[in-house]
Amino acid sequence: xxxxxxxxxxxxxxxxxxxxxxxxxxxxxxxxxxxxxxxxxxxxxxxxxxxxxxxxxxxxxxxxxxxxxxxxxxxxxxxxxxxxxxxxxxxxxxxxxxxxxxxxxxxxxxxxxxxxxxxxxxxxxxxxxxxxxxxxxxxxxxxxxxxxxxxxxxxxxxxxxxxxxxxxxxxxxxxxxxxxxxxxxxxxxxxxxxxxxxxxxxxxxxxxxxxxxxxxxxxxxxxxxxxxxxxxxxxxxxxxxxxxxx
Amino acid sequence: xxxxxxxxxxxxxxxxxxxxxxxxxxxxxxxxxxxxxxxxxxxxxxxxxxxxxxxxxxxxxxxxxxxxxxxxxxxxxxxxxxxxxxxxxxxxxxxxxxxxxxxxxxxxxxxxxxxxxxxxxxxxxxxxxxxxxxxxxxxxxxxxxxxxxxxxxxxxxxxxxxxxxxxxxxxxxxxxxxxxxxxxxxxxxxxxxxxxxxxxxxxxxxxxxxxxxxxxxxxxxxxxxxxxxxxxxxxxxxxxxxxxxxxxxxxxxxxxxxxxxxxxxxxxxxxxxxxxxxxxxxxxxxxxxxxxxxxxxxxxxxxxxxxxxxxxxxxxxxxxxxxxxxxxxx
Ligand SMILES: [Fe+2]
Ligand SMILES: [Fe+2]
Numbered sequence: 001x002x003x004x005x006x007x008x009x010x011x012x013x014x015x016x017x018x019x020x021x022x023x024x025x026x027x028x029x030x031x032x033x034x035x036x037x038x039x040x041x042x043x044x045x046x047x048x049x050x051x052x053x054x055x056x057x058x059x060x061x062x063x064x065x066x067x068x069x070x071x072x073x074x075x076x077x078x079x080x081x082x083x084x085x086x087x088x089x090x091x092x093x094x095x096x097x098x099x100x101x102x103x104x105x106x107x108x109x110x111x112x113x114x115x116x117x118x119x120x121x122x123x124x125x126x127x128x129x130x131x132x133x134x135x136x137x138x139x140x141x142x143x144x145x146x147x148x149x150x151x152x153x154x155x156x157x158x159x160x161x162x163x164x165x166x167x168x169x170x171x172x173x174x175x176x177x178x179x180x181x182x183x184x185x186x187x188x189x190x191x192x193x194x195x196x197x198x199x200x201x202x203x204x205x206x207x208x209x210x211x212x213x214x215x216x217x218x219x220x221x222x223x224x225x226x227x228x229x230x231x232x233x234x235x236x237x238x239x240x241x242x243x244x245x246x
Numbered sequence: 247x248x249x250x251x252x253x254x255x256x257x258x259x260x261x262x263x264x265x266x267x268x269x270x271x272x273x274x275x276x277x278x279x280x281x282x283x284x285x286x287x288x289x290x291x292x293x294x295x296x297x298x299x300x301x302x303x304x305x306x307x308x309x310x311x312x313x314x315x316x317x318x319x320x321x322x323x324x325x326x327x328x329x330x331x332x333x334x335x336x337x338x339x340x341x342x343x344x345x346x347x348x349x350x351x352x353x354x355x356x357x358x359x360x361x362x363x364x365x366x367x368x369x370x371x372x373x374x375x376x377x378x379x380x381x382x383x384x385x386x387x388x389x390x391x392x393x394x395x396x397x398x399x400x401x402x403x404x405x406x407x408x409x410x411x412x413x414x415x416x417x418x419x420x421x422x423x424x425x426x427x428x429x430x431x432x433x434x435x436x437x438x439x440x441x442x443x444x445x446x447x448x449x450x451x452x453x454x455x456x457x458x459x460x461x462x463x464x465x466x467x468x469x470x471x472x473x474x475x476x477x478x479x480x481x482x483x484x485x486x487x488x489x490x491x492x493x494x495x496x497x498x499x500x501x502x503x504x505x506x507x508x509x510x511x512x513x514x515x516x517x518x519x520x521x522x523x524x525x526x527x528x529x530x531x532x533x534x535x536x537x538x539x540x541x542x543x544x545x546x547x548x549x550x551x552x553x554x555x556x557x558x559x560x561x562x563x564x565x566x567x568x569x570x571x572x573x574x575x576x
Contacts (some may be wrong), residue, residue, distance in 0.1 A: 015306075019301065022300045022301065022309070022313050023300075023301055025293065025297045025300055025313065025316055025317070025320075026293045026294055026297040026298075026316075026528070026532070027532050027535070028532075028536065029532075029535065029536025029537075029539035029540055030536065030539070030540060030543075031290065031320055031323060031324055031327075032324065034317075034320050035317060035320055035321060035324070038313055038314075038316070038317035038320070039317070041313060042310060042313060042314060042317075045306065045309065045310050045313070046310070048306070049306060049307075049310070052306075063306045063307075064305050064306055067305075067306050068304075068305075087535070088535075088536065088539050140546075141542060141543055141546045142539065142542050142546075144546055144549065145541070145542025145543065145545050145546040146538070146541055146542045146545050148538050148541075148542070149538055149539070149541070149542030149545075152538065233301050233302055234301060234302065236302065237302050237303075237304045237362055238304045238305065241304070241420065241422060241423065244304075244419055244420055244422075244423060245415060245418075245419060246304040246305045246308055246362075246412075246415050246416075246419075
């Protein structure tokens, strides 16, 4: 039974970032990149549906129950995923840090002792590898582009950097599942992640930020103020018509 | 020159495809640039009214379907900008022409999408109308345009179905949902009929376009085709078409409609639609916000052109746009 909240949490991560990415529709700097961001958004939303669907078979709600009928305090996504990323530098920096993590995490998840999670992990791994290539290329292009683009990217990295720490913490509910080989041990992914990120940042002529600050709380439902606003928009129509089918 | 233009017309008459490297009259080229770019701009501006509802879609499944639909429209824009570029104009020039009001886009997108039912009505009516318009364009005499239309038409039927499916769910839903659906039909019906343009008698671009086989059917003929399809569909939905003069004409086998308000059409076409300013301002703002990114892409590509990773990075950049034209835009 303790598997359920862990699966929902992974669904929440995917859902809120899928929503953030879909907000870029009609706003990207190049039409080609607009297509790419929509693809990534569709992958994350698809992932959310897989996790929520699995949660449903474990006795949880259905996907719309999770998406539309929980308040911000009940969402357990990590904070990094919910940040607005409202300009292209912020969106790109966040996406790169997430993709680099997902690539490593999904590779381990694909070996899960739980068959469903292993299947999801294998699917996510294919996507995440592709996403990481794409977002790393953008880091390099913008870091090693103009003076302005380098300045913007360095600033975006500094602004998001403290949110990375949560990626490497196993929540109390997750710890026993880590021990049973059902979930990857997040703490063990840190070194490889740091190396992967440092390699790309070096190629991008960007500096790895000084690592002194950390913001945490997502898995406990202690979010940024941004999540409530996002959910207000995401949920209002569904909640305005209780019981309606769409 | 007369010989060249006679030979050109003869090729058209033989239903041969004209390709970018072929000789063509300047008027033919200009007509195509105008039509293809207007079409491309319509796809891109058309992302706005529906795109605004992705974040608010009422179920996760609807969200995903709508995002995929709006993404397709952006893809259509890319195919069409590509087709226009074969005529020797850049995407930047075409976009500038839209920003300065020289180039138009379909007036339909200057109406607001006020409720979720509007997303359904747009897919059902506007995409249906687009299909009726676009199917004959697959046989347009200009090869790149015809081929772009073939790719586009394949995707449009999914758009129409997702819209109709939204309407169907609303029509079978609660009283509030049915009301939402009727209200959307009321607001989108007449603007959709206007999408086909003025009556052929009043259309300024028609006759030469027929001779060049850019156009194959008249505006009224296409409009009638749409009406004959849409009226029975509205009946299945149990919704009322907002036209008291609408009636079946057994003699012709077509539905007859009341008078179209062409003054409203002229107003919207000349940039005074309810959302005309908003749509252009949004597009301009996005272009401005993204200027530093496009500049960085160009500078990065120039720095690394000599090196081995230039083409690789460009290929990665344009992953969904197989044309690989990310750099052409900057
Ligand atoms: Fe389209
Ligand atoms: Fe469409």
